[in-house]
Amino acid sequence: MKSFTYERAATPAAAATAAARTPATRFIAGGTNLLDLMKLQIETPTHLIDVNRIGLDKIEPSKDGGLRIGALVRNTDLASDPRVRRDYGVLSRALLSGASGQLRNKATTAGNLLQRTRCPYFYDTTKPCNKRRPGTGCAAIGGFNRNLAVMGVSDHCIATHPSDMAIAMRVLDATIETIRPDGATRAIPIADFHRLPGDTPHIDTNLGAGELITAVTLPKPIGGTQIYQKVRDRASYAFALISVAAVIERGGRGRLAFGGLAHKPWRVEAAEARISAGPKATADAVLAGARTTPQNAFKLPLVERTLAAVFTQAQTRSDT
Structure with a gap:
């Protein structure tokens, strides 16, 4: 792991502002994916901003009768929330099908959305990977690709998105709330949040530089x-x-x-x-x-x- 500097943010706005000040910054909460990537030097941030103390760990009713899930709500807490189990059962089941109990205790809602592919060539730093190092090629095309993508692929990448939670949120038409370094906020429909690889597979989402996820909102229950x-x-x-x-x-x-x-x-x-x-x-x-x-x-x-x-x-x- 390469050396890095570290700070704790006190508010979402402070975290986003701090991210804009320092290049190659990453936010860290549970760290269940980021730390692994740093150990392998796939991710090499020069600065980490700890967002665990910025107060985004609540599940609350939204004005339209749905739920607002703070970005730092742990996967275990989200899956076991009585309102989620009653009204959004597909989300609870998706969360419980992923990872392990120990990881779900640490992993956060925002981190789950942002986790990176588990394509074996992305993790093998001896092999070319456009997602890891743009322009180097895709070893998965023509390599071992049994578990990789068949839809929306490009000549640059055939990796798959790993999250179970995000699949359930997509069927529920969730919205991702964010704050930017200039203090502006926006709401991104989950359909527009993640990207297809195209010729820039190293860019996973449509977040801007320093933009911080603050919450995910679910619309009112749809039944079924x-x-x-x-x-x-x-x-x-x-x-x-x-x-x-x-x-x-x-x-x-x-x-x-x-x-x-x-x-x-x-x-x-x-x-x-x-x-x-x-x-x-x-x-x-x-x-x-x-x-x-x-x-x-x-x-x-x-x-x-x-x-x-x-x-x-x-x-x-x-x-x-």
Whole structure:
């Protein structure tokens, strides 16, 4: 790990202002991803700003009947909150399917949204990676890419987004609140928050320099049968090959978001109109334009089978 300087911020505005003063600054809270990246010298910040004491650790009702989740709310606390379990069950289930209990106790809402890909070539500093070092190439293309992306990929990167929580927040139409170094605030729909790789795969989100996440808001509860189905190579502590966050209503209406498919949470809203036609029709619409490799082509039929399991669960629950 390279040397760095450190400070503690007292307020969100102070944290954002401090970030603008020093180049190569990173915010740190739980540190469950950042510290690993620093040890491998994938991330080499010269300055860390500790944001644990800026008071963003509450879950509160929002004015429109939803919830406002502070950026520093720990994943364990969010998953176990009675309001989340009752009204946003897909989010609670997604959180509990990720990482381990120890990591969920430390990981924060903002940090979960900002975690970086687990593509093996991103972590192997002996291999070229456009996400780690722009312009060096993508070793995953033509390499071991069984668990990598099939949607929204580019000739520069086929990495996937690792978060389970973000997939559930995408299906719930969450909004990310931020503050900039000049004190301006903004609200970013989660659909616009994460980026596809294009020719700049090293840029994961649409945050500006020094911009700090302060909260995530969920709209008022939408009801329906909420399911998070995750397919992975082992039963725990593994990232998704495919995951589906679903909110299914009676009459074949619903919402679907997918993990394990793309560089960002993947949702094709036009495909949701096909739910009543069954898993194959829905999967075909979701996967239109897919670009596969011989190793990861299995993901396409896996999406259909996972959707079939989700639709069966939804039907079973609605009948009881």
